Amino acid sequence: MIVATAGHIDHGKTVLVHALxxxxxxxxxxxxxxxxxIDLGFAYRSFDxxxxxxxxxxxxxxxxxxxxxxxxxxxxxxxxxxxxDDGPMPQTREHLAIINLLGVENGAIALxxxxxxxxxxxxxxxxxxxxxxxxxxxxxxxxxxxxxQTGQGIIALSEHxxxxxxxxxSREKTGKFRMAIDRVFTLPxxxxxxxGTVFSGKTTLGDRLxxxxxxxxxxxxxxxxxxxxxxxxxxxxxxALNITGSGIDxxxxxxxxWVLEGGLHQPxxxxxxxxxxxKSEKRSLMHWTPVHIHIGAKDITGRVAxxxxxxxxxxxxxxxxxxxxxxxxxxxxxxxxxxxxxxxRTIAGGMVLDPFASERRRRKTGRLRTxxxxxxSDPGKALGRLLKCQRNGVNLSRFKVLWNMCxxxxxMLWQKSDMVCISSADGEIGISLDFWAHLKTVIxxxxxxxxxxxxxxxxxxxxxxxxxxESLVEEPIFSAAITDLIRAGSIIQNxxxxxxxxxxxxxxxxxxxxxxxxxxxxxxxxxRPPRTREIAAEVDIDLKKVEELLARASAMGLVYRISDNRxxxxxxxxxxxxxxxxxxxxxxxxxxxxxxxxxxxxxxxxLAIEVLEFFxxxxxxxxxxxxxxxxxxxxxxFGSALDKSDV
Numbered sequence: 001m002i003v004a005t006a007g008h009i010d011h012g013k014t015v016l017v018h019a020l021x022x023x024x025x026x027x028x029x030x031x032x033x034x035x036x037x038i039d040l041g042f043a044y045r046s047f048d049x050x051x052x053x054x055x056x057x058x059x060x061x062x063x064x065x066x067x068x069x070x071x072x073x074x075x076x077x078x079x080x081x082x083x084x085d086d087g088p089m090p091q092t093r094e095h096l097a098i099i100n101l102l103g104v105e106n107g108a109i110a111l112x113x114x115x116x117x118x119x120x121x122x123x124x125x126x127x128x129x130x131x132x133x134x135x136x137x138x139x140x141x142x143x144x145x146x147x148x149q150t151g152q153g154i155i156a157l158s159e160h161x162x163x164x165x166x167x168x169x170s171r172e173k174t175g176k177f178r179m180a181i182d183r184v185f186t187l188p189x190x191x192x193x194x195x196g197t198v199f200s201g202k203t204t205l206g207d208r209l210x211x212x213x214x215x216x217x218x219x220x221x222x223x224x225x226x227x228x229x230x231x232x233x234x235x236x237x238x239x240a241l242n243i244t245g246s247g248i249d250x251x252x253x254x255x256x257x258w259v260l261e262g263g264l265h266q267p268x269x270x271x272x273x274x275x276x277x278x279k280s281e282k283r284s285l286m287h288w289t290p291v292h293i294h295i296g297a298k299d300i301t302g303r304v305a306x307x308x309x310x311x312x313x314x315x316x317x318x319x320x321x322x323x324x325x326x327x328x329x330x331x332x333x334x335x336x337x338x339x340x341x342x343x344x345r346t347i348a349g350g351m352v353l354d355p356f357a358s359e360r361r362r363r364k365t366g367r368l369r370t371x372x373x374x375x376x377s378d379p380g381k382a383l384g385r386l387l388k389c390q391r392n393g394v395n396l397s398r399f400k401v402l403w404n405m406c407x408x409x410x411x412m413l414w415q416k417s418d419m420v421c422i423s424s425a426d427g428e429i430g431i432s433l434d435f436w437a438h439l440k441t442v443i444x445x446x447x448x449x450x451x452x453x454x455x456x457x458x459x460x461x462x463x464x465x466x467x468x469x470e471s472l473v474e475e476p477i478f479s480a481a482i483t484d485l486i487r488a489g490s491i492i493q494n495x496x497x498x499x500x501x502x503x504x505x506x507x508x509x510x511x512x513x514x515x516x517x518x519x520x521x522x523x524x525x526x527x528r529p530p531r532t533r534e535i536a537a538e539v540d541i542d543l544k545k546v547e548e549l550l551a552r553a554s555a556m557g558l559v560y561r562i563s564d565n566r567x568x569x570x571x572x573x574x575x576x577x578x579x580x581x582x583x584x585x586x587x588x589x590x591x592x593x594x595x596x597x598x599x600x601x602x603x604x605x606x607l608a609i610e611v612l613e614f615f616x617x618x619x620x621x622x623x624x625x626x627x628x629x630x631x632x633x634x635x636x637x638f639g640s641a642l643d644k645s646d647v
Contacts, residue, residue: 002237002238004055005081006095008088011092020157051162054227073294078104078107107141108160110146111125177259186249191221194257211248212260216245219245224240268329269302270323271324273350275349277312277315278348279314285347294336295336300325301341332354332355336350366390379405387430457505465498494570505557560638580634590629
């Protein structure tokens with residue numbers, strides 16, 4: 001368990017930690033000389049071989065709130081320290097507000113310096129404390145009267161901390177490793193050491209990680225976890241990592257950076273979040289207000305874009321986009337605190353929803369629905385909400401990073417979710433089952449409308465059909481739906497064209513009668529239909545008219561033009577392509593010669609070469625020296641065979 005102290009300057013935080021651990025956390029010469037904590041201090045207390053409590057002693061002076069914020073992110077337990085003689089003071093209130101904004105649910109209150117006051121004053125301050133913490137995360141938390149000087153009450157507080165350390169379940173060691181760096185120093189003979197709180201995952205000696213946002217590759221040489229030498233560091237611990245790598249030194253690594261697994265290194269300068277403005281603020285938080293933003297151990301400047309309105313009133317919640325002045329690393333669920341432009345006053349705080357936001361269309365209704373769907377701590381629930389509101393699906397690869405999920409964790413979630421998964425160039429996409437079924441119905445309806453409007457055409461090409469739908473669907477999703485419908489036999493792919501089963505474009509009038517005569521001649525069991533001049537002679541029609549008819553039939557998708565004087569029906573092409581695919585599959589090198597193809601089709605040498613050159617043009621086959629290989633399934637290029645009765 002990691003405990004952070006909080007409270008006003010000179011209320012006894014450092015003395016209390018010393019009484020609990022025996023360690024003086026004031027390590028800087030200036031701190032020792034002034035009796036004042038300036039930077040973060042650390043101490044540890046082991047109460048058995050398996051449990052160690054780590055203490056982060058934060059400075060209480062208003063000038064060092066920036067340092068205080070670097071120490072309280074990622075903690076398990078907040079120990080509010082309030083002196084009995086002073087009672088709640090300005091920094092008491094601000095530290096309490098910060099702890100509340102960070103959502104630190106576990107905590108206690110140490111009423112220090114009780115040796116300086118009588119019982120009446122003690123009771124008076126306890127009443128003030130009860131009033132102060134009302135409606136905050138510290139409401140109803142136990143109060144421990146104590147004195148770091150005399151030791152009074154220290155045992156009771158220590159026992160309570162031990163009890164809470166056992167009660168608070170260790171953080172899940174799931175997800176990939178992330179540690180927020182709050183201190184950087186060098187040790188003689190060791191090199192660079194970075195310390196911080198481990199937010200998620202685990203790491204071991206020798207692991208290769210990345211310092212983000214710089215993108216510096218490092219290797220772990222040694223690990224101190226909870227102040228003890230270790231071979232492993234994991235979530236819920238304070239760790240010191242001795243790291244090495246090219247370009248790694250105190251000039252390139254600093255407080256606010258992260259040490260994490262490479263897949264999580266995706267720095268951003270645009271973060272969507274949900275925040276609450278403090279009730280104590282005298283005015284609303286206006287759109288485009290300049291602020292200091294604290295995430296992890298980082299203090300960075302930027303502006304707040306209010307998404308739903310132009311402002312957020314004191315005590316109210318709202319969705320915002322944080323437009324940062326430089327890139328940083330963060331993930332969904334990371335807590336944040338906003339301070340005013342001069343960094344003198346805490347004004348709001350909340351939680352990161354989407355660190356991969358875009359300034360474009362940030363206020364669109366669909367985008368706001370997406371952010372509302374992300375306002376929860378359960379990835380399964382969030383995924384379900386996103387599937388309902390994102391018609392073009394959820395980028396599962398991005399979702400996995402957003403929630404810091406390992407491959408196995410993500411796969412288990414995908415299996416439990418009511419969705420289908422498809423692949424795209426941008427990663428895996430999840431589509432809700434309801435929308436998937438609706439999309440396929442819309443595609444079939446679109447084809448039906450197309451056939452009614454243009455009965456003489458073979459059907460639309462895939463992209464044209466996609467753009468004809470009322471709601472535009474992303475191409476990878478549409479292609480996957482088309483493929484699914486083809487496999488189910490709900491639609492037919494005839495070359496580049498799509499159509500409904502049984503549909504064939506038709507000629508009308510006298511042309512229809514002529515086509516009927518020509519089509520019968522093209523049906524040839526020997527896979528060798530007659531040439532155009534042979535067809536013209538058979539039907540006793542001028543050759544030019546026959547060529548014009550066959551050219552129209554080719555445009556309608558009824559035939560393929562194999563060469564200048566030969567046209568084949570789709571069924572004939574599919575049969576010839578199937579033979580080529582079989583020959584390639586049966587060969588040891590997946591290749592065949594033109595001669596071997598001629599012998600297996602019995603269509604003659606010249607025609608075999610014409611057919612193979614046609615296949616090459618269609619990207620079905622590829623010629624390599626004197627052989628050919630098949631590039632894909634023949635159905636992908638030429639569609640599925642139809643009954644001859646459909647001709």
